[in-house]
Amino acid sequence: MVVSPRAWTTRDGLRLVGDRWGDPGAPTVVFLHGIGQSRHSWKSAARAVTAAGFGAITVDSRGHGESDWAPDGDYSRPQMLLDTEPVLAEVDGPVVMVGFSLGGDGCLLRAAATPDAVAGVVLVDVAPHVEPEGVGPVQTFLEAGLSGFAELGDAAVAVAAMSGGSADPDADHSGLARHMRRDENTGRWFWRWDPAHFDEPDLAARERELNACAAALDVPILLVRGALSSMLSDDSVERFLAVRPDARYLNVTDAGHGASGSTNDAFGAAIVDFVTEVFAAVPAAAS
Numbered sequence: 001m002v003v004s005p006r007a008w009t010t011r012d013g014l015r016l017v018g019d020r021w022g023d024p025g026a027p028t029v030v031f032l033h034g035i036g037q038s039r040h041s042w043k044s045a046a047r048a049v050t051a052a053g054f055g056a057i058t059v060d061s062r063g064h065g066e067s068d069w070a071p072d073g074d075y076s077r078p079q080m081l082l083d084t085e086p087v088l089a090e091v092d093g094p095v096v097m098v099g100f101s102l103g104g105d106g107c108l109l110r111a112a113a114t115p116d117a118v119a120g121v122v123l124v125d126v127a128p129h130v131e132p133e134g135v136g137p138v139q140t141f142l143e144a145g146l147s148g149f150a151e152l153g154d155a156a157v158a159v160a161a162m163s164g165g166s167a168d169p170d171a172d173h174s175g176l177a178r179h180m181r182r183d184e185n186t187g188r189w190f191w192r193w194d195p196a197h198f199d200e201p202d203l204a205a206r207e208r209e210l211n212a213c214a215a216a217l218d219v220p221i222l223l224v225r226g227a228l229s230s231m232l233s234d235d236s237v238e239r240f241l242a243v244r245p246d247a248r249y250l251n252v253t254d255a256g257h258g259a260s261g262s263t264n265d266a267f268g269a270a271i272v273d274f275v276t277e278v279f280a281a282v283p284a285a286a287s
Helices: 039-051 077-083 085-089 102-113 132-147 152-162 174-179 203-216 234-243 265-280
Strands: 003-009 015-021 028-032 055-059 095-100 118-124 180-182 189-191 221-226 248-252
Touching: 003 085, 015 039, 015 085, 028 039, 028 102, 039 055, 039 095, 039 174, 039 265, 077 085, 077 102, 095 102, 095 265, 102 118, 102 203, 118 265, 132 152, 132 189, 152 174, 152 189, 174 180, 174 189, 203 234, 221 234, 221 265, 248 265
Parallel strands: 028 055, 028 095, 095 118, 118 221, 221 248
Antiparallel strands: 003 015, 015 055, 180 189
């Protein structure tokens, strides 16, 4: 499997870093991660779609991973929308966009802004309505990480707790290093994201904006929920299906707010099945 490093320049001059997976001429799936993550969070999913014959692009959003931090601290939804422009510009034909948490917001915004460029959307553990009680634990997790971790295993424990599970003390946590940086002076491990990104969201305004985007779209949508997640409730799902009754819904068992990194077979299979069906209905994808 060919994985090629990529870089894009945003309108305000920041450098975004990513990877292009598989055949660049194949119908392409673009993956957007959530706050505090990086493009490596999509490793399993990208492998699954490329194994099925599609291309994939994974991107470190601004202020995350190896991408530049915003000097002015602008990590707003309008900026998130603009940042996807150069990524989609290099793809021939429409893409399927897959977004986890905050990345899902970016998918809805981009699909609504340029409907001809997006053939389908997958929302992973995110919807216009999220539970305030569920947002709290995620913010607590992110805030706790601001002081860093003595060991990678400590970070793994924090991730598992947010996802509704527990970390295996005997597991190899070296893979987490891709998502983290080690302070040369203290030796502590920090997530690769700009703390300026940490902000209290206006959930009501966000819900109105994203509902409008979802309602305006005329493309297939798959909503994936982690069964153990506190971010989305049954009410969240029902509200979204009221706006988009044609949307498909998958509840991933044994996954919390972190289903995008899950190795759950049902998750990977559902993504591949959805992408296959979407691209089969797009004439440009078959040419």
